[in-house]
Amino acid sequence: MNKLKMVPLQNVRIQDSFWDRYLGLVKEVLIPYQWDILNDRLEDVETSHCIKNFKIAAGLESGEFYGAVFQDSDLAKWIEAASYSLAVYPDKDLENTIDEVIDLIEAAQQEDGYINTYFTIHDKSLRFTNLQEGHELYCAGHFMEAAVAYYRATGKDKLVCIMKRFADLICEEFSSAKNSKGYPGHQEVEIGLYKMYEVTGEVKYLKQAKMFLDRRGEQPNYFLEEAKRPGFKRIFDEFKNYDPAYSQSHLPVREQKTAEGHAVRAVYMYSAMADVGAEYDDGTLVAACKRLWDNMVKRRMYITGSIGSSGLLERFTTDYDLPNGSNYSETCASIGLALFGRRMARITRESKYYDVVERALYNTVLSGIAMDGKSFFYVNPLEVWPDHCIPRTSKEHIKPVRQKWFGVACCPPNIARTLASLGEYIYFAEEDAIWVNLFISNKAKFTVNNQELTLDMQTNFPYEGHTRIELKGKAFVKGKIYLRIPDYVKDYKILVDGGVIDSPQITGGYCVLELEMDQRTIDIHFDLTPRFVRANPLVKENIGKVAVMKGPLVYCMEEVDNESNLPAYYIDTSSKLLEYYDKELLGGTVVIKCEGKKVTQEGWDVNQLYSEQKITSEQKMLTFIPYPYWGNRKTGEMLVWVKEML
Amino acid sequence: MNKLKMVPLQNVRIQDSFWDRYLGLVKEVLIPYQWDILNDRLEDVETSHCIKNFKIAAGLESGEFYGAVFQDSDLAKWIEAASYSLAVYPDKDLENTIDEVIDLIEAAQQEDGYINTYFTIHDKSLRFTNLQEGHELYCAGHFMEAAVAYYRATGKDKLVCIMKRFADLICEEFSSAKNSKGYPGHQEVEIGLYKMYEVTGEVKYLKQAKMFLDRRGEQPNYFLEEAKRPGFKRIFDEFKNYDPAYSQSHLPVREQKTAEGHAVRAVYMYSAMADVGAEYDDGTLVAACKRLWDNMVKRRMYITGSIGSSGLLERFTTDYDLPNGSNYSETCASIGLALFGRRMARITRESKYYDVVERALYNTVLSGIAMDGKSFFYVNPLEVWPDHCIPRTSKEHIKPVRQKWFGVACCPPNIARTLASLGEYIYFAEEDAIWVNLFISNKAKFTVNNQELTLDMQTNFPYEGHTRIELKGKAFVKGKIYLRIPDYVKDYKILVDGGVIDSPQITGGYCVLELEMDQRTIDIHFDLTPRFVRANPLVKENIGKVAVMKGPLVYCMEEVDNESNLPAYYIDTSSKLLEYYDKELLGGTVVIKCEGKKVTQEGWDVNQLYSEQKITSEQKMLTFIPYPYWGNRKTGEMLVWVKEML
Structure with a gap:
């Protein structure tokens, strides 16, 4: 297929009133800050141990592996982000740091090309025996993306050569009798292999990416079979009753019609399907992409361009099930959505894909990061009542305040690489x-x-x-x-x-x-006049409510600009949305105001839970700020969908 | 304290147009049906293995323990329910069956009085070493309640004697150096010991109940210490990071001010606090009961008399956090609430406690059981969209259809014993x-x-x-x-x-x-004219909504009487609630209707998720049936809190 081409990152220099505050963070804060974290130099954040794991795997230090099974990917995403930054802003020191860590990766690479500190340190004999949980291929994919990014930024191919050795091993391993039916538990290597094919011209990487997609969903299910093998060693207790749909392996990918399972896995897979489908001119694969895209964005996507309605298993649920206060809406899933949409736009030349890419970038990707670049949201709810976000409850995944770093730290480096590569979008x-x-x-x-x-x-x-x-x-x-x-x-x-x-x-x-x-x-x-947006009445959660948008930006109410108990506000949609630029607020932003009313506490005391008391209300002006900026001031309530005076 | 006295069950013969349908089920369906289940005689329900466990523990059969660690309690609750039934309806066959099973319990009792099939079969050396999870004391409490119920119904004291031996062992064990600080992980034995004291006059049982309450919440926390001991054997993986508040052991009981943790544990404990507090004329204990009651019913209780806002850990969350579609609201918790309220009414002579007892009995306790007595709700949501209730999501605990029997089968026998003892209320x-x-x-x-x-x-x-x-x-x-x-x-x-x-x-x-x-x-x-009830506007979930009630009965809309997409309905609270008795419907019930409107799909197609399209609506008549009767016809949506036309 005649895809539109990407424009090299080097060729695009952004200097923008909206984006500069974030792009400035990448070079000045995100890259150095995350490097410190990977090296455990910061005291008040969760231990990473990522670099240390590589040193131990390389035999340079002694110790035990620490962290999640996919801890290595944090380094890969950091290299990828740093490379995108280098492409635009050359920086010798940063380049030296990357060269050094590439040497470390090489030192941790095994004779046969294998790279993964978890299995190398823990038990080499378990390599590729637990694909559903092992994340070796996931980490490999991220290192391939990093290698390509660094090569494109600097022309240096050392990491590409390292990853070629690993890619060759993967091609060999997954053609061998032992693993002739295997494929990754968390999709990502397909994207990496495709990029490796792009820069090396090595067709077997493309073929391997396709093979992984082709095998997925074959019966009997690989992951269920794998878990029955003698010596299979489980990593996550909660995966005991593995549901193939979790990793989109419930059906052959070409037959999938609805977006199912873990949202990040899904969009990474769809992205790879688009890559491979276009390269092979594979109509059924591209048709599946279109179908899955449509199901996702027309029935299962939040207005903020986020996906994953269930906190449990971070997954899609069903059409029009879009709860606002208990959703997952992972930042990484919106990043994946943007990656998928960009690919679809290149293939189809249709702007509708970019409508979603833009929605994801301006809302959920940005809400994932604080304005100082030092704290992050994994989960991006559309309404938050801080005192309801209690650990060990159904809302424990909802955080009213961005977190410094996570034990499972996929989102922060993912945001970094996305912002650093904004020029590619x-x-x-x-x-x-x-x-x-x-x-x-x-x-x-x-x-x-x-x-x-x-x-x-x-x-x-x-x-x-x-x-x-x-x-x-x-x-x-x-x-x-x-x-x-x-x-x-x-x-x-x-x-x-x-x-x-x-x-x-x-x-x-x-x-x-x-x-x-x-x-x-x-x-x-x-015409970017602010507007009222409603959800299809099939979205039960939003019936009788409106959201306020301006261009691609979703707006929200915050307690700090209004009063507490935001669900007590009603907006008068017959009145005009007033907008003005406030240069002091949140580093300068357009604020939107609208008339409405608020239900009062009149006639109710705190000890009266139910009564026949009628509701009273008073006139109020409602204040809205851009959704990506919420949670950057005093901790408080936040609300996107506001009740409409009918 | 001069408590009001209970009236013996034998002295009250109910024959009532509202309750007969349920009470008839107890003798005709629940008791025989649940007996069949305990004996694994039914094919299409979850295996119980309860009787079999006793036979194995007694050495009469060989095999392994099967079921939850608290499986024994199902038999205890069954005996208790059957005894209440016998008290009103003498039945020689049933009495013989109970006598036989009492013989079996005696056969499974250990030399020293211990009764618990899980530990007896698994590993006797682990007895009383894992109080947070072991449930031995919980099961003991239920058997004590059963023993007292059977004695009061028949005058036969064999089971009381058996339980005296166990109670004596418990008193000894928990005075010994080994367990001088222990108390139950799931409260219930305190209630049982109190009843044993009532029928035997043995003061040490009362003292032991008080001792368990007195120890609870002492620092350092017993359960955290227990788990550090060598040889401690965990039963539930998810209890690894044990939170003392889960079992109300975060604070001494007299200092607790808010209802915290697992709702059933909480109300069983509060009930025991009321028993012991009244008996000892312990003002601080009774004051704590009043405080906890007020916090619970004035800030954390659903309109249906149910408690436990979080699906995760089946627990209380915080004041006014009452989500309608993701709550737990366990049937057993409402039973416990009624038990607690009855005790408080006896102590205080205030009717406000019975307002809640009645609310729980007429709504959540009854909604827990199908009209044929053969299927049950554990969880009692206030709104249900069947297609959103998907396994492995945040709503997996919500069932749109009652279940035949559960692996963890606390609710069905608990409903049976509550209905069988209605005369006591x-x-x-x-x-x-x-x-x-x-x-x-x-x-x-x-x-x-x-x-x-x-x-x-x-x-x-x-x-x-x-x-x-x-x-x-x-x-x-x-x-x-x-x-x-x-x-x-x-x-x-x-x-x-x-x-x-x-x-x-x-x-x-x-x-x-x-x-x-x-x-x-x-x-x-x-005057039982149907009425509109609103929630305090601090309950975010219910702002702008009303519920319909008649007397203590909460009403709800079901899809089968209305149309799908119930949240699209608005009720006109300026119009009158019309009521009529429909003798064909649901075995005869008063139906309530009201004028309102419904948001239509006009201008929306299924592929349009967000748009500036305005909302249109059409006039509709809304139909309501009693909440306890929902889910007895075609599976569909259900809604208690309806949007109000403002």
């Missing part, structure tokens, strides 16, 4: 065209019709609807620009060199501009 | 007075001022507000009748021999009638 390229997906101020280099040119995008999106794109340096020699028209934009205007395009040509949700040589400036005006 | 007695707590048609024998007399109560409560009490046989020689005036009755009228009592004397919520010798008939007229 803005554009796609073709020989004769540039595709604009996101509206973020940046300067970018392209080659269109063999002509190098520079594009300068300036915008205050999502707070203001005007984006200007200027072609600088050499001019365009007949080329096309595709501009994504977001699904939430009801009214827009596009001007080329000051002239309005009267009947813009729209294809797949993108506006196509065929530019002549002398045309240099494009002005895009989107 | 109606009255209290004093030398010169009769106290009327519940309005259930029955004939009862009393001795007032040394004069035997018969009381005949006739009522169609809770459907009709008129209750007639007639004194039959010998007349009253100056005595008092206390009539409970329920908290929900706004308007009432009491007549004695046809004459209206103008200014009835009310004390502690009871209307006191001082009857003369010739006065024989009391007519009570309660």
